[in-house]
Amino acid sequence: QQQVKQSPQSLIVQKGGISIINCAYENTAFDYFPWYQQFPGKGPALLIAIRPDVSEKKEGRFTISFNKSAKQFSLHIMDSQPGDSATYFCAATLSYTGNQFYFGTGTSLTVIP
Amino acid sequence: NAGVMQNPRHLVRRRGQEARLRCSPMKGHSHVYWYRQLPEEGLKFMVYLQKENIIDESGMPKERFSAEFPKEGPSILRIQQVVRGDSAAYFCASSPLFRKETQYFGPGTRLLVL
Numbered sequence: 001q002q003q004v005k006q007s008p009q010s011l012i013v014q015k016g017g018i019s020i021i022n023c024a025y026e027n028t029a030f031d032y033f034p035w036y037q038q039f040p041g042k043g044p045a046l047l048i049a050i051r052p053d054v055s056e057k058k059e060g061r062f063t064i065s066f067n068k069s070a071k072q073f074s075l076h077i078m079d080s081q082p083g084d085s086a087t088y089f090c091a092a093t094l095s096y097t098g099n100q101f102y103f104g105t106g107t108s109l110t111v112i113p
Numbered sequence: 114n115a116g117v118m119q120n121p122r123h124l125v126r127r128r129g130q131e132a133r134l135r136c137s138p139m140k141g142h143s144h145v146y147w148y149r150q151l152p153e154e155g156l157k158f159m160v161y162l163q164k165e166n167i168i169d170e171s172g173m174p175k176e177r178f179s180a181e182f183p184k185e186g187p188s189i190l191r192i193q194q195v196v197r198g199d200s201a202a203y204f205c206a207s208s209p210l211f212r213k214e215t216q217y218f219g220p221g222t223r224l225l226v227l
Binding site: 006032034036041042043044045046049089093095099100101102103104105106 | 117119146148153154155156157158161168169171172204214215216217218219220221
């Protein structure tokens with residue numbers, strides 16, 4: 001059973017546009033939701049994370065929106081740049097156990113000049 | 114300020130051989146996690162270790178796979194008698210004691226089984 005579902009699988013955005021990636025989770029006990037950015041041949045790098053006690057978190061051009069009742073969260077990349085072209089993974093975990101992350105299947109983002 | 118280190122970065126093995134993947138966590142981190150990433154897929158949890166202890170190995174295949182994190186030295190993921198289906202990228206992550214949810218990933222080891 002896929003604990004975290006991510007969409008779309010791939011996304012093409014014009015430079016300066018907004019990229020939006022969506023995730024939905026199953027387990028209401030999850031309490032930490034990070035987003036990771038991965039470039040080809042590299043390991044995932046933590047981008048931004050949110051806890052369910054807030055509905056939005058912004059860091060620079062990256063914003064997470066969180067909807068607890070719908071069990072959904074999304075990543076918004078404002079003013080998308082070609083350098084943002086990468087694969088993005090959402091994840092969820094139970095922070096008090098310190099155990100595994102459940103990852104989405106990834107979104108390949110391409111920002112065209 | 115070295116991050117999580119993994120070696121080798123690339124490993125080629127023939128079917129039936131053993132693969133040993135090493136992971137050195139970030140300085141001050143006491144938790145290590147191993148994940149496997151198949152092509153075009155997300156990361157799948159394998160095992161979570163602290164020094165000298167396996168905390169959660171619910172994602173490990175029941176046979177041929179083992180992991181350790183000794184008191185001294187790196188964490189080791191060992192795959193015995195490799196098969197073609199073991200070809201994947203294996204990532205290690207580490208986290209500090211009091212921020213276990215903050216996992217930092219290494220660059221990965223890409224295993225190719227011929």
